[in-house]
Amino acid sequence: RKEVEQDPGPFNVPEGATVAFNCTYSNSASQSFFWYRQDCRKEPKLLMSVYSSGNEDGRFTAQLNRASQYISLLIRDSKLSDSATYLCVVNAPASGGSYIPTFGRGTSLIVHP
Amino acid sequence: DVKVTQSSRYLVKRTGEKVFLECVQDMDHENMFWYRQDPGLGLRLIYFSYDVKMKEKGDIPEGYSVSREKKERFSLILESASTNQTSMYLCASSFTDRGNQPQHFGDGTRLSIL
Numbered sequence: 001r002k003e004v005e006q007d008p009g010p011f012n013v014p015e016g017a018t019v020a021f022n023c024t025y026s027n028s029a030s031q032s033f034f035w036y037r038q039d040c041r042k043e044p045k046l047l048m049s050v051y052s053s054g055n056e057d058g059r060f061t062a063q064l065n066r067a068s069q070y071i072s073l074l075i076r077d078s079k080l081s082d083s084a085t086y087l088c089v090v091n092a093p094a095s096g097g098s099y100i101p102t103f104g105r106g107t108s109l110i111v112h113p
Numbered sequence: 114d115v116k117v118t119q120s121s122r123y124l125v126k127r128t129g130e131k132v133f134l135e136c137v138q139d140m141d142h143e144n145m146f147w148y149r150q151d152p153g154l155g156l157r158l159i160y161f162s163y164d165v166k167m168k169e170k171g172d173i174p175e176g177y178s179v180s181r182e183k184k185e186r187f188s189l190i191l192e193s194a195s196t197n198q199t200s201m202y203l204c205a206s207s208f209t210d211r212g213n214q215p216q217h218f219g220d221g222t223r224l225s226i227l
Contacts, residue, residue, distance in 0.1 A: 031212035043203055043218040044156070087156075091212040098144060098163035099212030100171075105155035 004090050006104035013111055017078045021107045023088030023101055024070045031099060033071050038088040040105065044087055047073075078111045085109070114138045119204050119219035127227055132191040134222055136204030145187035145208045146216065147171075147179060149200040156203065162187055163209065194226045 005024045013019050025033075033050035049053065050062040050071050061074040071090075075082055088104040136145065146161040147183075160172030160179040176198060177218035180188045187206075191198055191207050201223050205216040 032214075034215045043221050045218070046215045049215060050118055089215070093212065095169060098161070098169075098209060100158070100161065101146075103156040
């Protein structure tokens with residue numbers, strides 16, 4: 001299967017900072033894109049879907065660039081509680097009409113006081 | 114709210130045992146997945162199923178099998194557990210919807226093989 005690449009970090013930023021993560025994917029047939037957040041020793045939880053037109057949810061903004069095959073996540077006004085690993089996920093067609101998600105290995109964010 | 118339930122949060126088994134991990138979802142999702150997650154390696158897909166009685170190998174199926182007899186339940190079986198199968202196991206489910214739907218995860222099972 002094709003790959004999804006992320007910078008593992010860690011990104012170490014002060015509270016209030018703006019931080020951006022990128023994720024590149026190699027399968028041009030990829031259909032949909034998501035960002036997940038994973039806290040230490042917990043399951044991944046959906047943060048937001050990523051749409052071609054870009055989308056925003058509070059302090060979080062996601063962008064998709066199909067031509068260059070990358071997605072991004074921007075976090076404004078970082079909070080201590082944003083400290084986590086952020087996983088990029090790309091859905092691509094598989095057998096039987098199904099779709100398989102491919103996960104990046106995650107980018108670690110540490111927000112300090 | 115979607116609920117994906119894994120049968121155990123923590124499990125300790127011995128080498129050579131047959132181990133069953135169970136996963137149940139309550140949202141009538143077509144797709145179900147089993148992953149393992151190890152430090153530095155990210156999530157790796159073991160098996161997935163896009164319909165009852167259907168199964169497909171993921172990236173690391175060796176040493177594992179699965180069963181999907183009912184739509185809501187997807188079981189992962191370690192045929193003869195080995196120490197290198199000590200890991201965090203995560204189950205997930207999703208609608209098909211032309212690939213536009215995200216996955217929802219269970220809490221995970223931390224499996225230790227002694």
